[in-house]
Amino acid sequence: xxxxxxxxxxSLRRMMGGSIIDIVCGLQILGVVTYLLSxxxxxxxxxxxxxxxxxxIWRIVTFLAYxxxxxxxxxxxxxxxxxxxxxxxxxxxLLVEQVWGRFKFNCYIISGVLLHAAVSVLIYLITGxxxxxFPNYLVYSFFFVFALMFPDMQVLFMMLIPLKSSWIAVxxxxxxxxxxxxxxxxxxxxxxxxxALMGIFFGWLTFGKKGPVYxxxxxxxFQKKTEKIRVVKNTHRCAxxxxxxxxDPNLEFRYCSKCAxxxxxxxxxxxxxxHVTEEExxxxx
Numbered sequence: 074x075x076x077x078x079x080x081x082x083x084s085l086r087r088m089m090g091g092s093i094i095d096i097v098c099g100l101q102i103l104g105v106v107t108y109l110l111s112x113x114x115x116x117x118x119x120x121x122x123x124x125x126x127x128x129x130i131w132r133i134v135t136f137l138a139y140x141x142x143x144x145x146x147x148x149x150x151x152x153x154x155x156x157x158x159x160x161x162x163x164x165x166x167l168l169v170e171q172v173w174g175r176f177k178f179n180c181y182i183i184s185g186v187l188l189h190a191a192v193s194v195l196i197y198l199i200t201g202x203x204x205x206x207f208p209n210y211l212v213y214s215f216f217f218v219f220a221l222m223f224p225d226m227q228v229l230f231m232m233l234i235p236l237k238s239s240w241i242a243v244x245x246x247x248x249x250x251x252x253x254x255x256x257x258x259x260x261x262x263x264x265x266x267x268x269a270l271m272g273i274f275f276g277w278l279t280f281g282k283k284g285p286v287y288x289x290x291x292x293x294x295f296q297k298k299t300e301k302i303r304v305v306k307n308t309h310r311c312a313x314x315x316x317x318x319x320x321d322p323n324l325e326f327r328y329c330s331k332c333a334x335x336x337x338x339x340x341x342x343x344x345x346x347x348h349v350t351e352e353e354x355x356x357x358x
Contacts, residue, residue: 104138122197
């Protein structure tokens with residue numbers, strides 16, 4: 074059974090070994106192009122739960138193609154804002170991936186996608202409302218995650234503007250609060266899902282077996298064990314008088330090669346003690 078589980082884990086890691094952030098950004102570029110050139114086709118990419126339950130399951134993945142900056146105005150400004158948005162998503166996504174590792178980061182994105190799809194379908198099945206959820210807050214969470222991990226680090230935005238990570242976290246937090254208060258029901262659900270996902274992964278990375286809390290606990294346990302070993306190892310006791318180095322730090326102890334067992338003697342009794350035989354040692358026990 075353990076062999077099967079280990080093989081499954083290795084297979085899953087191989088499948089998730091590639092960087093998903095490039096796939097996400099590729100889908101976003103596709104979304105920008107189709108949003109401008111073919112709005113009808115773009116409608117086939119959105120996460121519509123009513124159509125997902127009818128078999129259009131590709132929407133669970135293609136909803137990531139939703140542009141990160143859907144704004145009004147002309148096509149040029151739309152392309153410029155989304156180019157900046159996609160650049161930032163990839164930049165901070167790669168930074169988080171370097172810290173967490175590719176496997177954990179891929180798990181984060183996949184979990185977010187499945188969570189959005191499951192909640193959207195569940196709401197539809199319970200209420201009959203086909204609420205189309207979007208990935209905006211999922212990809213925006215890359216900024217938040219990085220800022221929470223490195224609040225004092227500076228990032229060169231567009232290779233020119235130095236931005237402190239804590240500023241990004243503050244801006245992100247204000248945006249979340251404003252959107253939750255003034256936004257639609259869809260915005261509120263997406264924000265709650267994003268916060269829940271970040272909480273789950275920070276809990277996993279903090280309290281999991283490789284997290285700092287677990288590692289500190291293991292370190293404390295190891296120190297206690299080594300302290301006990303050091304105390305046992307460094308405590309010498311004379312087999313005749315029972316004195317130890319704690320009684321007199323200047324005492325020296327030696328083993329007697331003629332005595333049975335690992336008996337130690339202080340220098341006062343090393344040459345004057347009676348040698349212990351195997352039979353006497355057994356009788357004393």
